[in-house]
Amino acid sequence: MLLVVEQFLNGLQFGLLLFLLAAGLTLVFGIMDLVNLAHGSLYMMGAYFAATFVAWTGSFVLGGVLALGATLLLGIVLEFTALRHLYGRDHLDHVLATFGLILFFNEAVRLIWGPAGLALPLPSWLAFPVTILPGIQYPAYRLAIIVVALLVALLLYLGVMRTRIGMLIRAGASNREMIGALGINIKLLYTLVFGLGAALAGLAGLMQAPILTVQIGMGENILILAFVVIVIGGIGSIRGAFIAAIMIGLIDTMGRAFLPNLLRQVLNSASASTAAPALSSMLIYLLMAIVLVARPEGLFPANRR
Amino acid sequence: MKTSFWLAGAAALLFSSTAFAGDTIKIGFVSTFSGPTAVIGNDMRNSFELALDHLGRKMDGKPVEVIYEDDQQKPDVGKQKTEKLVQSDKVDFIVGYIWSNVLLASLKTAVDSQTFLVSANAGPSQLAGELCSPYVFSTSWQNDQTPAAMGLYMNQKGVKSVFLIGPNYAAGKDMLAGVKSTFKGQVVGEEYTVWPSQLDFSAELSKARASGAESIFVFYPGAAGVQFLNQYAQAGLKEKMPLYTAFTVDELSLPLQKDNAIGVPGAQEWVNDLPNEQNKTFVADYRKKYTGLRPTYYGAQAYDAAQLINSAVVAVKGDTSKKDAMKAEMEKANFKSLRGAFKFGNNHIPIQSFYLQDVVKDADGQLSLKTVATIVENDQDRFHDKCPMK
Numbered sequence: 001m002l003l004v005v006e007q008f009l010n011g012l013q014f015g016l017l018l019f020l021l022a023a024g025l026t027l028v029f030g031i032m033d034l035v036n037l038a039h040g041s042l043y044m045m046g047a048y049f050a051a052t053f054v055a056w057t058g059s060f061v062l063g064g065v066l067a068l069g070a071t072l073l074l075g076i077v078l079e080f081t082a083l084r085h086l087y088g089r090d091h092l093d094h095v096l097a098t099f100g101l102i103l104f105f106n107e108a109v110r111l112i113w114g115p116a117g118l119a120l121p122l123p124s125w126l127a128f129p130v131t132i133l134p135g136i137q138y139p140a141y142r143l144a145i146i147v148v149a150l151l152v153a154l155l156l157y158l159g160v161m162r163t164r165i166g167m168l169i170r171a172g173a174s175n176r177e178m179i180g181a182l183g184i185n186i187k188l189l190y191t192l193v194f195g196l197g198a199a200l201a202g203l204a205g206l207m208q209a210p211i212l213t214v215q216i217g218m219g220e221n222i223l224i225l226a227f228v229v230i231v232i233g234g235i236g237s238i239r240g241a242f243i244a245a246i247m248i249g250l251i252d253t254m255g256r257a258f259l260p261n262l263l264r265q266v267l268n269s270a271s272a273s274t275a276a277p278a279l280s281s282m283l284i285y286l287l288m289a290i291v292l293v294a295r296p297e298g299l300f301p302a303n304r305r
Numbered sequence: 306m307k308t309s310f311w312l313a314g315a316a317a318l319l320f321s322s323t324a325f326a327g328d329t330i331k332i333g334f335v336s337t338f339s340g341p342t343a344v345i346g347n348d349m350r351n352s353f354e355l356a357l358d359h360l361g362r363k364m365d366g367k368p369v370e371v372i373y374e375d376d377q378q379k380p381d382v383g384k385q386k387t388e389k390l391v392q393s394d395k396v397d398f399i400v401g402y403i404w405s406n407v408l409l410a411s412l413k414t415a416v417d418s419q420t421f422l423v424s425a426n427a428g429p430s431q432l433a434g435e436l437c438s439p440y441v442f443s444t445s446w447q448n449d450q451t452p453a454a455m456g457l458y459m460n461q462k463g464v465k466s467v468f469l470i471g472p473n474y475a476a477g478k479d480m481l482a483g484v485k486s487t488f489k490g491q492v493v494g495e496e497y498t499v500w501p502s503q504l505d506f507s508a509e510l511s512k513a514r515a516s517g518a519e520s521i522f523v524f525y526p527g528a529a530g531v532q533f534l535n536q537y538a539q540a541g542l543k544e545k546m547p548l549y550t551a552f553t554v555d556e557l558s559l560p561l562q563k564d565n566a567i568g569v570p571g572a573q574e575w576v577n578d579l580p581n582e583q584n585k586t587f588v589a590d591y592r593k594k595y596t597g598l599r600p601t602y603y604g605a606q607a608y609d610a611a612q613l614i615n616s617a618v619v620a621v622k623g624d625t626s627k628k629d630a631m632k633a634e635m636e637k638a639n640f641k642s643l644r645g646a647f648k649f650g651n652n653h654i655p656i657q658s659f660y661l662q663d664v665v666k667d668a669d670g671q672l673s674l675k676t677v678a679t680i681v682e683n684d685q686d687r688f689h690d691k692c693p694m695k
Contacts, residue, residue: 003515115344115347117528127539137540211535211539212532213535257511273495277498
């Protein structure tokens, strides 16, 4: 039972991290109609900035804040110089151009930081386990990720639902042409949304960095999951991204944690331990396929008309 | 018209005959040169180049041409690159292979074409057993050997129970089987993770803690080893469940693992401080040639591969068409290995010693690996009986 609670926390933490990545992706896709494969590169840049700034300032929090600002800035510059020219074009053009950006960022990182990767060590006030319930110890840093990501989700919700900019974002997600026709400066809104998405991806990257290593191509695997999240959640929907991300996080972790034991009831031990990791990584794609068949527009589509 | 036709024919003959005699020794080198594990491939290439420097870049007076190919850590790509080296480059030798699954996919191409293949790292159990071949040699080990040595060390330490974690591919399965073959205590549980994409081991660490095992054994080469140690330390397991490893802490991962690696024992057939002369020269020259870098066992094995090939080429006086003579020479392991002298078993896998390594701060204040003890001497892999070669 205690193990279930602990695995639930693991799943929640992973899901919330996916949410940070998927929130930016879904906004950019939903509002700007831009397929941004380079979103994973922004996640990687967030991690590299964090490792650099933390080493430079000697403070984990200060370095993190600087890295967040740097990713935001990078996102805005990227939108200004490259992505602006892609609006209104075919999705295939987006895929081609942003795939080029992935290669660009990977090579740029190799030139600047070298091929070996960086380490971002945790400060001692985060690198210890906390007893959350009798018998359950949980790494303090993973708890911190859960808290920060929930806060960000709350802020995003309030920002999107309660502010004027949030209203414009929602309007943009449901009908792009109309808000332009109503005299809203759509270019500025796009730049803002893209910068916000970049900062969220950077936040995910810098929070993940102490758990994983900071390395070239670190954003590519997780980007696939982020796309699965926005497909399940409904493109352009923050709420959908939130719920789908947590679903994916839980399914992935619970699958990895409990599927081997379930399979051992049916199969012999050796083939069960081989099959279980493969099966559990398939579960999320299975869920995506079911959602696509039952509700092709996702669970919480943004542009209901 | 007719004369020019004959001239062309003669020229073609001339060309083909010179190509056949082989003015250069051609070596294909398959390893990973892109992605997060490219640092391993680079280290192997650095060491191989250093070996060629030490040989004067010639083997029996003939210049050596090396063609490096990137397998991207993918079995299908490794197979394509091996085919390219065999069929269009017509290399005399193929060297490299970090990953067991890549080697297993590429093996048949090399063996069918009767091209000598020297594995400088991967040692899947199949290669030592039923898939052994007269054309395949290893300058590394069979996968099970190193973790089996770790299992022996855990017995010495009186470890009663262990939880095993490793990646779900050919080598991961061999490694966990290797510990189980020698460890006398209880194996409480074993977990395989998706390879190479899974980098978060929280679910597995939670299970290990809940299992009540006394210790954990892992095999995570490359960056995954850094991630595992990070998460293991953050979960607070370092004080509670001691970690035993194979191929998880090395000179490439150590600068990133830092203090997390202190006190984590590993088993290895080569450590940078082995006292033989050729090893001292190798380590010193490597650090001189590649400033800021330190050689790893991957590199030492690649260096040995170059020396093994050289011994074969010298024995046949550069005539690489004499395959039987080259095979007979290579079987003698007649070169100065960086790990010290060793013999090949019937399956062309080294019979060798394994050492216990520990992480210490060296004279420069940097973390480095140090030999603490010899765990086992003249160890032969446990699959050699299954190899039809006698």
